[in-house]
Amino acid sequence: MPLPRLPFDLDLLRTLVAIVDNGSFTRAARRMGLTQSTVSLQIKRLEDGLGQRLFDRDGRDVRLTPEGEILLNYARQILRLGSEARSRIMEPDVTGVVRLGTPEDFATTHLAEILARFARSHPQVALEVNCDYTVNLIDDFSKGHYDLILFKREPQGPGGGIQVWREVLDWAASPRLLLTEHDKVPLVLAPAPDVYRKRALSALDVAQRLWRIVYTSPSLAGLQAAVQAGLGVTVLPTEMVPAGLISVSTRLHLPKLPDTEIVLYRAPGSLSPAAELLALTIVASLEQHRCASR
Numbered sequence: 001m002p003l004p005r006l007p008f009d010l011d012l013l014r015t016l017v018a019i020v021d022n023g024s025f026t027r028a029a030r031r032m033g034l035t036q037s038t039v040s041l042q043i044k045r046l047e048d049g050l051g052q053r054l055f056d057r058d059g060r061d062v063r064l065t066p067e068g069e070i071l072l073n074y075a076r077q078i079l080r081l082g083s084e085a086r087s088r089i090m091e092p093d094v095t096g097v098v099r100l101g102t103p104e105d106f107a108t109t110h111l112a113e114i115l116a117r118f119a120r121s122h123p124q125v126a127l128e129v130n131c132d133y134t135v136n137l138i139d140d141f142s143k144g145h146y147d148l149i150l151f152k153r154e155p156q157g158p159g160g161g162i163q164v165w166r167e168v169l170d171w172a173a174s175p176r177l178l179l180t181e182h183d184k185v186p187l188v189l190a191p192a193p194d195v196y197r198k199r200a201l202s203a204l205d206v207a208q209r210l211w212r213i214v215y216t217s218p219s220l221a222g223l224q225a226a227v228q229a230g231l232g233v234t235v236l237p238t239e240m241v242p243a244g245l246i247s248v249s250t251r252l253h254l255p256k257l258p259d260t261e262i263v264l265y266r267a268p269g270s271l272s273p274a275a276e277l278l279a280l281t282i283v284a285s286l287e288q289h290r291c292a293s294r
Contacts, residue, residue, distance in 0.1 A: 007049025010082055013075040015042045016054065020072055024062055080117065095124040096274040101141065101149040104131035105220050106262055109240055110165065111150075114285045118278060125274045135193040147267050147275040150282075152195045152260045161263035164286045167237040169199060169257040172245045176230035181253045185211040186232030188223055196235040199257050207255040 018028040019039065029039040047054050054068035064072060102111060107129065119127060132140070134151040141149045150164065173179075179186070185204060189197040204211045215226040227234045228244055235257060241247065248254065266279055 007051075008046050010079065012042050012046045013071075013078055015039055016046060016068075016072060017075050017079065019043070019055075019062065020064065083121075093124075094122050094274050094277055096272050097126045097128060098148065098272070098275045098278050099128045099130075099146045100278065101130050101132060101137040101146045101151075103134060103137075103150065103152060103262075105237075105240060106150060106152075106165070107131050108220065109237075110286065111282070114282060117285075118281050122274070122277065125278075127278075133190075133193060134195055141265060141267070144267070147271060148279055148282075149265045150262055151265070153263055154258075154260070161265045162283060163261050164264050164283055165262035167260045167262065168239075169196065169235055169259065170238045170241065170247050171200075171233050171249045171252070171254045171257070172227065172236045172241045173233045173248045174228055174230045174244065175246055177232070177248070178230075179233075179248075179252060181251075185209055185252070185254070186214040187211055188215040188217075188226045188232040188234040189213060190218055190220075190223060191216050195260060199260070200235045203255040203257055209255070 015028065015032065015034075018032055019025055022028045022031055025039050025043075026036055029036040032039070043054065050067070050071070052067040053065050054071060056063045056065055100115075111129075115127060115129065119125070130146075134153070137146070137149045137151045140146060152167070177186075187200060189200060191197070201211070214232045215223070217223050217226065223234055224242060224245075226232070228242075233248060233252070233254075236245075238247075249256070264279065264282060267275075271279065
């Protein structure tokens with residue numbers, strides 16, 4: 001007895017993901033280079049094949065049904081595995097060493113899964129990843145120590161590079177921290193020349209808020225442990241504030257912090273095929289993640 005055919009194919013699943021990531025049928029069609037009627041037809045084929053509605057359409061508002069939410073989770077996994085299979089089969093000869101420098105917090109939050117997928121897809125490529133402060137990454141990059149670096153800078157700062165992420169910063173502390181808006185702000189920060197440290201001190205000075213540094217550590221885990229214990233206030237991207245910490249910007253009337261952006265730099269000249277492939281993978285993966293989080 002033949003196995004029943006699946007009621008969808010990769011193109012239909014890709015359209016489903018594109019609609020969710022871009023927030024509408026129209027934007028998904030534009031992004032995929034299709035007409036809106038084609039996108040609508042593909043979703044109808046998907047719904048007819050499954051016998052389930054996948055979207056609740058209310059004017060311009062497009063929301064997934066419970067069945068759509070279930071399928072979306074599987075669709076992302078199926079497309080990821082399909083991409084890995086394509087890479088393994090169509091790019092089997094990519095070899096070499098790729099040296100990547102990145103800030104620690106960005107690596108642990110956003111890069112770990114991307115690098116793991118890349119390693120599975122390209123087992124003959126040896127990744128050498130080093131986490132460091134931005135100023136050190138740039139210095140070592142200028143000396144030829146890296147093929148690629150990710151680093152933090154002012155939004156739309158000079159120097160080229162490819163913007164891959166934008167960080168919205170906030171003041172975070174433990175609910176156990178006993179502090180009023182009139183007290184000196186106790187700070188838990190990384191040592192100079194950390195970008196967040198510079199942002200925090202500059203913003204407080206401009207706002208004429210008194211501050212004191214109570215704890216310094218080069219380790220992200222060490223900083224978060226100190227803040228969790230109630231020692232003071234730190235600066236974190238809003239998406240990286242862990243459970244147990246809260247924003248204290250409003251309660252303590254702390255000044256707004258300017259955003260930072262994460263930029264990808266490529267070594268001058270021609271990159272090796274392995275480094276070129278990793279650069280493209282990082283940019284594409286982070287772009288997809290940005291769309292999905294909107």
